[in-house]
Amino acid sequence: MTDKSQVQIPSGTWIVGKWTGRRWRIRGCLGVGANGVVYAVDRDDGLPGAMKVCEGAGQVAFEWSLLERVKGARSSFPAPQQIDDSDHPHAQYFYVMERVGGKPLDKVWLGLRPADRKRVLHEIVAGLAHLHETGYAFCDVKAQNILVDSSDDMRVRFVDAGGVTPLGKAVRQFTPTSDGAFWGVCERRASAQYDLIGVALMALTLDVKPPANVFSQSQEQRRAWLNKAILQVAEPGWRSLLQKVLRGSVTDAPTLARAIQSIPLPKEPDGTDWSAKLMWGSLASATLSTACAWALYLRLI
Amino acid sequence: MGKEATIRQILVITDGCSNIGPDPVDAARRAHGRGIVVNVIGIVGDGEAAQKGYEEAQSIADAGGGMCRIVQPADISATAQMMTHQTMQMTLQQVVNQELMSVMGKTTEDLPPAERSRVMQVVAKLEEEIALQLVVALDMSASMRDKIPTVREAVRDLSLSLQVRTGSLEVAVLSFPGKGEESTRLVQPFSNKVDVASLESALVARGGTPTGPAIDYAASLIIDRQRTVDEADGPRRDFA
Numbered sequence: 001m002t003d004k005s006q007v008q009i010p011s012g013t014w015i016v017g018k019w020t021g022r023r024w025r026i027r028g029c030l031g032v033g034a035n036g037v038v039y040a041v042d043r044d045d046g047l048p049g050a051m052k053v054c055e056g057a058g059q060v061a062f063e064w065s066l067l068e069r070v071k072g073a074r075s076s077f078p079a080p081q082q083i084d085d086s087d088h089p090h091a092q093y094f095y096v097m098e099r100v101g102g103k104p105l106d107k108v109w110l111g112l113r114p115a116d117r118k119r120v121l122h123e124i125v126a127g128l129a130h131l132h133e134t135g136y137a138f139c140d141v142k143a144q145n146i147l148v149d150s151s152d153d154m155r156v157r158f159v160d161a162g163g164v165t166p167l168g169k170a171v172r173q174f175t176p177t178s179d180g181a182f183w184g185v186c187e188r189r190a191s192a193q194y195d196l197i198g199v200a201l202m203a204l205t206l207d208v209k210p211p212a213n214v215f216s217q218s219q220e221q222r223r224a225w226l227n228k229a230i231l232q233v234a235e236p237g238w239r240s241l242l243q244k245v246l247r248g249s250v251t252d253a254p255t256l257a258r259a260i261q262s263i264p265l266p267k268e269p270d271g272t273d274w275s276a277k278l279m280w281g282s283l284a285s286a287t288l289s290t291a292c293a294w295a296l297y298l299r300l301i
Numbered sequence: 302m303g304k305e306a307t308i309r310q311i312l313v314i315t316d317g318c319s320n321i322g323p324d325p326v327d328a329a330r331r332a333h334g335r336g337i338v339v340n341v342i343g344i345v346g347d348g349e350a351a352q353k354g355y356e357e358a359q360s361i362a363d364a365g366g367g368m369c370r371i372v373q374p375a376d377i378s379a380t381a382q383m384m385t386h387q388t389m390q391m392t393l394q395q396v397v398n399q400e401l402m403s404v405m406g407k408t409t410e411d412l413p414p415a416e417r418s419r420v421m422q423v424v425a426k427l428e429e430e431i432a433l434q435l436v437v438a439l440d441m442s443a444s445m446r447d448k449i450p451t452v453r454e455a456v457r458d459l460s461l462s463l464q465v466r467t468g469s470l471e472v473a474v475l476s477f478p479g480k481g482e483e484s485t486r487l488v489q490p491f492s493n494k495v496d497v498a499s500l501e502s503a504l505v506a507r508g509g510t511p512t513g514p515a516i517d518y519a520a521s522l523i524i525d526r527q528r529t530v531d532e533a534d535g536p537r538r539d540f541a
Contacts, residue, residue, distance in 0.1 A: 019413055034383065057410050058394050058421055065418035083414040095414075169429050170466040172386050176379055181461050189465040215375040216450035 008090075009039065015051070015091050017084035024051060024096060034173075035059055035162065040099060049081050049096040057085070060093040066161045067097060070136055076127035076158040100157045102149035109143065109206045114235075114265055120148055121203060122260045123156035128195050129253035132167070137190035139163035141198030142175040143206060165190035177210055178202040183226055184219030185246050193251045200245040208232050237263035307432040308389050309337045309527075311519040312381060312459075313361065314452060315440035316344040318354045319512035322484055325357065328516035329365035337520055338392060339365020340384045344448060345373050361512070374448050378455035382462045389433065393424045432469045434491070434526065436519035438512075439504065441476040446506040453500045460495035469493070473522055476504060477515035484511040485518045491526055 009015075013026045027040040036054035043049060054060045060083065067080040078097040085093055105120065112120065124146060131138060140163030149155040163173035171179075171188045180186035180197035188194075208229040214222060226246065233239040241250075241259055250256050294300075311332060319325045329339040343358035345351070355371050362369035367388050372380045397420060398408045409420050437456055439445075445452070456474060463470045471491040479486025488503040489496050 057414075057417060058390065058424070061409075061414060061417040062390075062421040062425060064414070065422050068418070083418065085414065093414075170462065173383070174379070176458075182378075182458065187465055188461050215378065216454060218454065 008037065009053075009088065013088070015041070015086045015088050015094070017082065018086060019084050020082060022082065022084070024049065026051075033160065033162075041096060043081075043096070047081070048099045050078065050099040051091070051094050051096045053091045053094045055093075057093040060095055063162055064095045066136075066164045067095075070131060070134055070161060070164060072134075074130050076131065076156065077161050077164075078157070078159065100147055100159060101152065102147035102155065102157060104144050105146040105148050105202075106143035106206065108148050108150065116150075116154055118260060118263060118265065119154045120156055121199065122257055123154065124199055125196070125253050125257045125260060127156060127158060128192070128199070129257060131164075132192045132195070132253055135167055136164050137167055137171075137192065137195050138198070139165050139171045139190055139194065140173045140175060141195055141202055142178050143202055167191055174198075176215070177205050180246075182222070183246075184223050185226070186248060192253055193248065196245055196250055196253060196256050197248075199256075200242050203238075204229055204233070204242055235263070235266055307434055308392055309434045309523050310367070310385065310388060311337055311339045311365070311436045311438060311516060311523075312385065313339065313341045313358075313438045313440070313512065313516065314344070314377065314381070314455075315341065315358065315510065315512060316346055316354070316444055316448065317440070317442065317510055318350065318357050319510050321478070321509045321511035321514070323513040323517070325512035325516055326360045326364045328513045328520070329361045332516055332520040333364065333366045335520060335524060337365075337523055338367045338388050339516060340367035340388055341365075341369045342377055342380055342384070343369065343371040344377070345371055346444075357512075361516070365516075374451040377452060378458040381455055381459045385433075385435065385459065385463065386428070389428050389431070390424060393427050393431070397424060429466055430468045432471075433463060433466070434471045434523055435463070436473045436475065436522055438485075438515045438519050439474065439476045439488070440510055440512070440515075441478065441504060441506050442508060442510040443506055449504050449506060453497070453504055456500060457495050457497050464494055471526070473519075474500065475515060475519060475522070477511050477518075478508045484514040487522075491522070 008029050009026050011026055011028050015024045015026065023044040024041040027042060030038040030040050030050055036052055039051045041049050041051045052063065064080060064083045067077060070077050071079055078100050081096040081098065083095040128138060138158060140160060145158060145160045147157045147159055165171055167190050169190050171190055171194065176182040178198045178201040179188065180194060180201065181188035183201065186194060186197055211225060230239060230242050233242060241263065244250050245256065332339055339361060341358040341362045343355055346354060358371065359369045368384050370380050370384065394409065401407055401409060409417055412420065439452060460472055470493055472495060473491045474488040474495065475485050476488050477485045489499050
C-alpha cells in the first residue's frame with residue numbers, strides 16, 4: 001500500500017457508473033480529506049451532488065453504509081444518492097451524496113453575531129440529539145465538518161460521516177483539539193456525552209487558540225490550559241455552561257440544547273437602535289427649526 | 302470467526318534512516334512472513350537525508366504489508382490511531398476476501414457496491430471485537446531528542462484509543478537504540494495499556510538508528526508471546 005497521491009479529476013470530465021450506467025459530470029473539487037477527495041458533480045439528469053472518491057473499495061462501501069444508517073428527513077448529514085464504480089483511474093470506487101450548501105463553521109465563526117452563534121450552536125446540538133436517537137454518535141465534531149448556511153437562517157449541516165460510530169463502541173476518527181480524551185476529560189468511546197464535549201471544545205478553541213506545544217504536553221498540563229481558557233470566555237452564561245459540559249455534568253443533547261436556548265444574549269451596542277435615535281433626533285430638530293422659522297416669519301415671537 | 306482470533310502489528314515511529322545492523326526492509330519482510338503487519342510513521346525532516354529516510358520508511362511498510370505516512374510531530378498521535386485502525390481493517394478484509402473466494406469464487410470488489418457495504422459492516426464489527434497485539438518501536442536516536450515528549454504523548458494517546466475497543470489489547474513498547482551497547486531495549490513488556498511512568502523514565506535519545514534490529518526484536522516479542530499463550534490456552538486462530 002502506497003502513500004496516496006491526490007490526483008484531481010479535471011472539471012467537465014464525465015464519470016460513468018459501471019453498475020448503474022448513470023453518468024456524473026465533475027464540476028470542481030470541494031475538498032481533499034484524510035481518506036479521499038470530494039467533487040461537486042451533476043448527474044446526467046441535472047441532479048446536483050457531491051462525489052466522494054476513495055482509494056479502496058472498502059472505505060467507500062463503509063462510509064456509504066454509515067450514510068445509509070443515519071439518513072432520514074431530519075438528519076443533518078447529506079442524503080446518500082448512489083454508490084458505484086467506474087473505469088476512470090482516479091474514480092474507481094465512489095459514492096454520490098446530496099450537495100450541501102453553506103460554509104465551514106471555522107470560516108464564518110468570527111463574523112457571526114452573538115445571536116447567530118447561539119443559534120448555530122443550538123442547531124448543532126439539536127442535530128446531534130436527532131443522531132443520538134438513531135443509536136450513533138458523530139465523534140469527529142470539528143468546525144471544518146460543520147457547514148453553516150447564513151442565507152438559509154443559519155441552517156447547520158454535518159459533512160464527513162466517516163467518524164459516525166455506534167454508541168458504546170471505540171471512536172475511530174477524531175480531531176485531537178475537539179477530542180475529550182486528548183484533553184483528559186473523558187474516554188474515547190462513542191456516546192452522547194463524547195459529542196457534547198466535542199462541541200464545547202470546538203466552541204472554546206474557535207475563540208481561544210490552544211498553545212502550539214499542546215501535543216507535547218501531559219494531560220494535566222492540557223487540562224490546566226482548558227481551565228484557564230474557559231475563564232477567558234467573556235459571557236458568564238456561556239462560561240458556566242462550558243464548564244458544566246467539560247466536567248461531564250451534561251450527558252444528553254436535548255438538555256444541552258435547552259441550556260443553550262436559555263442563555264441570555266449580551267446587551268450589545270445595537271447599530272439599528274443608534275441610527276433610529278439619530279433619525280428621530282434630526283426629525284425633531286428639523287421640525288423645531290421649521291416651527292421657529294414660521295413663528296418668526298409670522299411674527300408670533 | 303471466534304474471539305480467539307488475533308491481529309498482530311508492529312508500529313515503527315522514526316525520523317531517519319537506519320544505520321546500524323541488518324536491513325530493516327528484510328526484517329519487515331520476515332515479520333510479515335510470520336503474520337505480522339509492519340506500519341511506519343516517518344517524522345518530517347529537512348534535506349537529502351530526510352528524503353532517503355522517507356523512501357526507506359515506505360519500503361519497510363511495503364515489505365511489512367502495512368502503511369506509511371510522513372507527518373509533522375503534532376500529527377503522530379492521530380496518524381498512529383488511523384493507521385492501526387485502517388490496517389486492522391485491511392487485514393480483516395483480506396480474510397473476508399479469502400473466505401468469499403473459497404465460498405463464492407468472488408472477491409469483495411466483484412460484489413455489487415451495495416452488497417460490499419454490508420460486508421464492510423461485518424468487517425467493522427470484527428475490527429472492534431478482535432484481539433490486538435501491538436509492539437510500538439520508537440526511534441530514540443540523537444536527532445529525536447526534541448520530539449520525545451510529543452512521541453510519548455502520542456503513544457499514550459494511541460493506547461487510549463485502543464483500550465476502549467471491545468476486543469482485548471496487548472501492547473508492548475521498545476526503543477532503539479537501547480542503553481550502552483544494546484541496539485534495542487524493552488521499555489514496557491506486553492500489557493493491556495501503556496504505562497506512562499515507564500515511558501517518562503525510559504525514553505532517552507542517544508546514538509544511531511538500528512531500525513532493522515528493532516523490527517526483528519519486535520517480531521520476536523510477538524512470536525514468543527504467541528508461544529506462551531498457545532501453551533497455556535491451546536492453539537489459536539491467527540490472521541495473516
